[in-house]
Amino acid sequence: MSEDSAVVDYHPMWEELGIDLPTHDALLSAVGQMYGDAFLTQENRPAGMSYLDFVMSEVHGLRVKELHDFRATGGKIVGTFCLYVPEEIVRAAGAWCVGLCAGAEFGYDEVERIMPRNTCALIKSFMGFELTNVCPYIKESDLIVGETTCDGKKKAYELLGEMQNVYVMELPQMKRPQDIAFYRAELDDFRAKVEELTGKALTAETLKASIKEVNDKRRALQRIAATRAASPAPISGKDALLATQVAFYDDVPRYTQMMNALADELEERVADGAGVAPAAAKRVLITGTPMALPNWKLHDIIEKSGGIVVGEEMCTGSRYYDTLVPEDGETVEEMFDALAAKYMDINCACFTPNQGRMDDIVRMAREYNADGVIDYALNFCATYQAEAFSVEKALQQAGIPIMKIDTDYSAEDIGQLSTRVEAFLEMI
Amino acid sequence: MRVLGLDIGSRSVDAVWLEEGRIVDSAVADSGFDPAAAARVFVERGNHDVLIATGYGRHTARESFACDVVTEIKAYAAGASVLFPGAASVLDIGGQDTKVITLGATGKVTDFEMNDKCAAGTGKFLEVMARALGFTLEEMAAEAIAASRTVAITSMCTVFAESEVTGLVHRGESRSAIARGLHESIAKRTVSSLKRVGAVGPLVFAGGVAKNPAMVALIRREFPGDVLVPGESETDSQIVGAFGAALCGLPVK
Numbered sequence: 085m086s087e088d089s090a091v092v093d094y095h096p097m098w099e100e101l102g103i104d105l106p107t108h109d110a111l112l113s114a115v116g117q118m119y120g121d122a123f124l125t126q127e128n129r130p131a132g133m134s135y136l137d138f139v140m141s142e143v144h145g146l147r148v149k150e151l152h153d154f155r156a157t158g159g160k161i162v163g164t165f166c167l168y169v170p171e172e173i174v175r176a177a178g179a180w181c182v183g184l185c186a187g188a189e190f191g192y193d194e195v196e197r198i199m200p201r202n203t204c205a206l207i208k209s210f211m212g213f214e215l216t217n218v219c220p221y222i223k224e225s226d227l228i229v230g231e232t233t234c235d236g237k238k239k240a241y242e243l244l245g246e247m248q249n250v251y252v253m254e255l256p257q258m259k260r261p262q263d264i265a266f267y268r269a270e271l272d273d274f275r276a277k278v279e280e281l282t283g284k285a286l287t288a289e290t291l292k293a294s295i296k297e298v299n300d301k302r303r304a305l306q307r308i309a310a311t312r313a314a315s316p317a318p319i320s321g322k323d324a325l326l327a328t329q330v331a332f333y334d335d336v337p338r339y340t341q342m343m344n345a346l347a348d349e350l351e352e353r354v355a356d357g358a359g360v361a362p363a364a365a366k367r368v369l370i371t372g373t374p375m376a377l378p379n380w381k382l383h384d385i386i387e388k389s390g391g392i393v394v395g396e397e398m399c400t401g402s403r404y405y406d407t408l409v410p411e412d413g414e415t416v417e418e419m420f421d422a423l424a425a426k427y428m429d430i431n432c433a434c435f436t437p438n439q440g441r442m443d444d445i446v447r448m449a450r451e452y453n454a455d456g457v458i459d460y461a462l463n464f465c466a467t468y469q470a471e472a473f474s475v476e477k478a479l480q481q482a483g484i485p486i487m488k489i490d491t492d493y494s495a496e497d498i499g500q501l502s503t504r505v506e507a508f509l510e511m512i
Numbered sequence: 513m514r515v516l517g518l519d520i521g522s523r524s525v526d527a528v529w530l531e532e533g534r535i536v537d538s539a540v541a542d543s544g545f546d547p548a549a550a551a552r553v554f555v556e557r558g559n560h561d562v563l564i565a566t567g568y569g570r571h572t573a574r575e576s577f578a579c580d581v582v583t584e585i586k587a588y589a590a591g592a593s594v595l596f597p598g599a600a601s602v603l604d605i606g607g608q609d610t611k612v613i614t615l616g617a618t619g620k621v622t623d624f625e626m627n628d629k630c631a632a633g634t635g636k637f638l639e640v641m642a643r644a645l646g647f648t649l650e651e652m653a654a655e656a657i658a659a660s661r662t663v664a665i666t667s668m669c670t671v672f673a674e675s676e677v678t679g680l681v682h683r684g685e686s687r688s689a690i691a692r693g694l695h696e697s698i699a700k701r702t703v704s705s706l707k708r709v710g711a712v713g714p715l716v717f718a719g720g721v722a723k724n725p726a727m728v729a730l731i732r733r734e735f736p737g738d739v740l741v742p743g744e745s746e747t748d749s750q751i752v753g754a755f756g757a758a759l760c761g762l763p764v765k
Contacts, residue, residue, distance in 0.1 A: 499568065502571075503568075503583055503626065504624075504626060506583045510586045510621065511621045511622070511623075
């Protein structure tokens with residue numbers, strides 16, 4: 085993507101994809117307004133954020149065009165919703181991976197005709213995007229890969245499968261050796277599925293390269309995250325969250341390069357003691373359910389209340405980039421073992437028991453010098469809502485202030501949430 | 513130095529003028545459709561050196577009057593702990609919020625909980641129920657106290673409870689028993705919220721709903737500790753927030 089490209093009208097491309105143009109225009113305009121209000125009003129942003137501003141301004145434009153052109157030359161796109169679907173395997177078989185939209189309240193009236201009202205916002209959101217024909221990423225996906233991380237998603241994928249080419253990976257619910265072996269076997273099946281889609285074989289060589297490439301992306305994000313431990317923080321939580329969200333969409337080598345450039349700038353800021361918020365700003369670690377693009381609600385409330393978010397223990401955060409796949413495997417078998425071990429080491433609330441997540445939260449709160457932790461759960465997300473009580477207990481034992489929030493993507497509780505967040509910031 | 517504390521709530525705008533840490537004047541006005549305008553009347557009296565706002569409309573006040581703001585949580589904690597030294601917790605039931613706060617030794621907030629986006633069990637809820645029963649708020653409280661029996665109200669949602677009350681009236685249930693049941697259900701819900709944050713006595717019960725004698729009596733019955741109500745001493749329970757905000761506006765010594 086070059087920033088000097090002329091303004092292009094993407095309507096013909098969207099029309100070809102079967103996008104509902106008037107509804108989609110309304111969605112883009114709403115997201116653009118949200119973005120302007122949440123991001124462009126921030127002061128003293130790192131210069132490197134201009135890349136992400138550009139990506140967001142072209143989120144349904146230039147990036148979709150790249151996918152479109154890739155497919156025109158026979159390339160295949162795999163759409164995913166979850167960290168447990170390894171991008172390394174997709175890329176090693178010659179396809180590209182994109183994370184699908186699930187972060188805005190859209191098309192709920194359509195969704196509620198086929199699903200219960202009390203389904204979590206994330207599921208309702210991706211189903212709403214599909215049913216109202218406004219997501220070009222779904223349209224560009226040759227295969228959508230679901231996973232069995234919760235009951236709501238399992239049933240949603242059955243419905244989505246009636247409309248799109250959906251493949252579901254089974255994820256175990258415990259982390260015993262036999263569970264890891266089970267997931268390892270699922271990866272073999274997934275490999276076969278992607279190879280069938282692309283008509284290309286995954287080899288030791290392509291897999292080794294894709295492991296390195298995706299690790300490099302994670303390393304860039306680790307560098308950005310590390311700078312957030314500094315006081316004053318060199319980047320807002322909102323901008324850092326956006327960087328992670330875009331990791332699921334963007335071209336991998338280009339994104340890695342741009343994020344390393346951003347990390348260079350942030351490291352300089354830290355060395356110079358420069359920050360985006362006063363050093364006295366209260367520092368908050370967020371933990372909980374993933375925040376899919378364009379969900380910036382809680383970060384926006386916290387930072388407009390004078391606090392600063394210094395870390396995210398979530399799938400759009402440390403769970404995505406904190407661990408790497410060992411790069412010393414030589415055979416496909418060795419590398420698949422390494423992938424299975426790495427992915428089964430992610431601490432999602434869909435697992436039982438999940439003490440590892442409690443340890444991660446307490447460790448991160450200390451590493452990032454957080455004054456307090458906010459546990460964020462989407463309404464009707466049973467696993468994270470239930471686990472919030474264990475999170476609260478673990479943090480209380482560690483002497484770290486914690487507040488639990490249950491919410492969704494709507495704006496109707498922003499007034500009350502602002503009061504609770506401000507009071508929490510006053511208290512800690 | 514004179515500090516004006518404003519509590520701009522959903523139902524009323526409350527003002528307290530503080531001089532040398534003592535209340536020298538106070539006033540309450542209806543929020544109406546333009547709470548900022550109601551607040552402006554107090555600001556334009558001009559007899560203050562420092563202005564500080566709390567409540568639902570605090571951000572509007574910050575924009576209109578360029579003043580400092582604190583949350584209702586901090587303001588009520590400050591107000592209650594000065595009015596009642598040694599208070600361990602605070603209950604504030606206002607027009608559309610219920611807040612429970614636990615206090616540390618120096619009156620610092622140690623934990624709090626507030627209702628989320630719905631107005632169940634708040635002043636607004638009582639207003640709607642009084643209208644459904646054909647009472648004023650004062651009459652409904654008096655009827656609840658005088659009632660010889662009660663009926664269980666199962667809905668806490670304002671909309672569902674209104675339907676339930678209408679249904680009970682149509683079934684010939686006595687209005688005073690319904691009034692009693694409504695107050696009891698709020699008291700039970702509120703006390704369970706207090707228990708959730710581990711609140712112990714002495715508990716300061718403030719906010720507009722603390723003026724309701726039936727609610728005070730029932731909270732006293734349900735809560736296992738002393739319940740102190742500002743209106744029963746010298747300060748109106750409704751201005752605790754404005755008083756607390758004014759205290760937060762005092763320069764740090």
